[in-house]
Amino acid sequence: MTLFYLFAAVAVIASLLVIAQRNPIYSVLLLIASFGALSGLYVMLDAPFVAVTQIIVYAGAIMVLFLFVVMLLHAPAEETEHDEKIHPLRRAGPMRFGAALAAALVVELLWALTRAGGETGPFPGAAVSSVRAIGRALFTEYAFQFEVTSILILVAMVGAVVLAKREAAKS
Amino acid sequence: MPAITPLLIAQLVIIVVVFHALLLAAAAMVWVERRLAAALQQRLGPIRVGWQGLLQPFADVIKLMFKEELRPKAADALLFGLAPIISATCAFSAFAVVPFGAATTFFGLLSEPMKLQVADVNVAVLVIFGIASMSVYGIVLAGWSSNSKYSLIGGLRSSAQMISYELSYGMALAAVLILGNSLSLTEIVNGQSGYWLGFIPKWFIFIQPLGFLIYLTAGIAETNRAPFDFPEAEQELVAGYHTEYSSMSFAMFFLAEYINMVTVSAVATDLFLGGWYGPFLPESLGWIWFLLKVGALLFFYVWMRWTLPRYRYDQLMAFGWKVLLPLSVLNLLATAAGVLYFGI
């Protein structure tokens, strides 16, 4: 149980710092730390394949993509003079409204979760944790969805290349 | 507190032994590289420090320890210090799941056999792949936090190269997984025991020669060694992503590079060269064969560096995407077809 609290604390604190940081590079690195904690939680849930895939895909590929974009754009933090003096989370107007909405969401979710009956004991039954079982299900029951996601990635790749290309110089 | 059993003590001993063996391997690689480069270039190399220059790496380390640790004023202090730590940590952790010998009882001291591996995870291959993905961060953060144009270009080029070659690396691994039928390195090695026709060992390199070449090429590109070492090319970019580093931080980057080389060679040995199986030695002394095979691959690494000219960056990326990736996909398809129809 202490391990669960440790991972949960790391995940929550890192996520809070992600949205509180001014510098986008620190946000990306803190998010990687949060993903690492989530990976630990997946191992505790007897899902080693998902845990390692989380590190390989999310922390190792998607976050590298974010880091590249931040570095190539020399992404500034919120820029105006006014913005630079006040920390992002303390600005007036839409910020306060957004923060109030988020707080309302937290309260509502916690109310819903603690009110419902829900499981109070440890997980019943055995887990399906072997990669072999996942692979078998992926290629038999969910084969169509698997092929569709491959087309999705192809479309995303083409779209990203087209969108990020510089326009040819107008002669 | 877990009970202090002989098994626990043996586990701790293995952790300490593996850690120090990796450090010694990095030191040995420094000596091997310099003497071998000298031999290939028909000169002597370091022969004065200790017998045949064997103490040269230690002299280098002592010199590096006494150098001043510089940090550019405009560099991001936290990331500047963090980058070499990430590089070195990922390099060491990747070796934790690599088995280097058969399960042994240490001459009867233990009640049951224990694997010669720091951690036997049943998804070991994926763990190695994941840690290889994480080691990109050491380089990209080093390049960014130094706040210097040589470092930034070197860092971005190096990380783009690493993530491009990770794909072929993964596909070559996937082809071996089809043959080995498991993600655990110990089981893949155990699938390579035995002989065909009595004398040809059942190593996967004989079924997968192309896969072995693809894996080794991608491994060399992953570890930023020649001929793929453009990001740290001495002649072109001062020193690439570690331009602004000195003293022990620099040493940690180099330590990370050599240990990554050892890990790639060790994993290649386990996947393709039969791990610790070999003739004439009983299975409990299999780690000697393992060391010999890893040594042969490391010799190949150094030989490549001092023989081949360097790839230009666009040639390097074109090779990775247009040649190596299609070849690795074809290799995967051919392996799958072979297993399905010929039952290899």
Next chain:
Amino acid sequence: MTPTLNDYLILSAVLFAIGTAGVFVRRNLITILLSVEIMLNAVNLSFVAFGRSLGTADGQIIVFFVMTVAAAEAAVGLAIVIGLFRHRESLNPDTFTSLKW
């Protein structure tokens, strides 16, 4: 005492709320995209927890697909951010207030 399903769901809810707060409050496009990733991860955790409690592999398979979709979405989203940055030199969504460049 091992963690129960409720513990994982509460953690997932908290992470989802943090992600939503990030999307509402922050005025930097990259941080907004990162907050969306936090939300997707919170949902992944829910799926795996439910899959574990039902004893099937379905939770993990859905997570596999969610990760794929998240990768595709991050790639296209960042390409759009690069395009927007090139035109306005700013990552603040409040500067993109007119339809014509």
